[in-house]
Amino acid sequence: MWLENLKLKIFSLAKIPMISYCKSKLIYIDEQKVQIMLPLTRRTKNHHNSMYMGALAVGADIAGGYLAYYKTRKENKKVSLAFKSMKGEFLKRPEADVVFTCDQGDVIDNMLEETFRTGQRINKDVEIVATCPTLHGDEPMAVIHLTLSLKAIKK
Incomplete structure (x- = not known):
C-alpha cells in the first residue's frame, strides 16, 4: 500500500496539486474497490467545522478516477481520463476524517474493455460514497x- 500511496503523491504533485494540498491518502485498493481518506484539517474544513464541499469534490474525484488509473497501469495501457459531470447529495455534515469509497470495478472494467476494443470515448456514471467511520461508521455523509470518461490512447 505504501507504494500506491507514493505513486498517488507523485502523480498529485506533478499533475493535480490540489490533491496533494488536501493530504489525501489511499487506504485500500483492489480490482473492485478503492478507498481514499481525506483528513479534516484547516485545509479541508469550512466555517461550520465540517468538510468543505470543494474538498468533498476532491475526494470523490480521486476515488472515482484512481481505480481506472490503477487498472490501466497494471495492464501497461494508457487512457485519457476525465469527468464530464458531477451530482452530489450531501446527507450529513462530515465532521471528521472522510473516507471516499468507489466499489465499481466491474463498471470500470467494462468501460476499459470497450474503449480499447473500439477506440471510442466511453462515458459512464460511477458512485462514490463518503463516510466518517470514526463518528458514524458506514453511514453515508454524501x-x-x-x-x-475514458478513451484509449494509442501507443
Missing part, C-alpha cells in the same frame, strides 16, 4: 455520482 453520495456523489461522477460521469467518468
